[in-house]
Amino acid sequence: DAKTTQPPSMDCAEGRAANLPCNHSTISGNEYVYWYRQIHSQGPQYIIHGLKNNETNEMASLIITEDRKSSTLILPHATLRDTAVYYCIALISGSARQLTFGSGTQLTVLP
């Protein structure tokens, strides 16, 4: 699975959009980009995934660059409850392989 690189920490003002970047320059054509988050003292929670098209769901939007070497997770209106560690993971489609977590980005939403 491709290695992903994320900034260790970010702050965001409550009510503003939080844009979390992820680099995955060695991603292969059949690897999806997954995002999970982990709120303190809880297990990781799935947010969104995509292959090459931009994706949106009720939680977030995922923007993947045309060359697929990087992506951005967007939380459109961050709340205090969005404070968490966010993990970007590359995983081959149809794979039974495990998710490989890096260190993630600690997002702190400030009041």
Added chain:
Amino acid sequence: GAGVSQSPRYKVAKRGQDVALRCDPISGHVSLFWYQQALGQGPEFLTYFQNEAQLDKSGLPSDRFFAERPEGSVSTLKIQRTQQEDSAVYLCASRVQGVVTEAFFGQGTRLTVV
């Protein structure tokens, strides 16, 4: 239940004691994973089951760690002769089979070895 359930939520063990951690996956989920998460780190893969078959145990740190899923549903992670370095949160995740599927995680068991 609606989600992945793990028990106990917290476990304190004396060094050298054996412990057993339980995971109840979501009903019908074929795949089950165990992870270990040290303080301040991301989860690290331990082992993977497809139904009752343990297909990957490459992440188990030593032969003191053993996992089973005898009937393809509930899984138990056993740690023998616990050491202080075993102190961590142990997470269980399950997912259905499919091309692109999300994994659902339990809240974890926090093991403290004293």
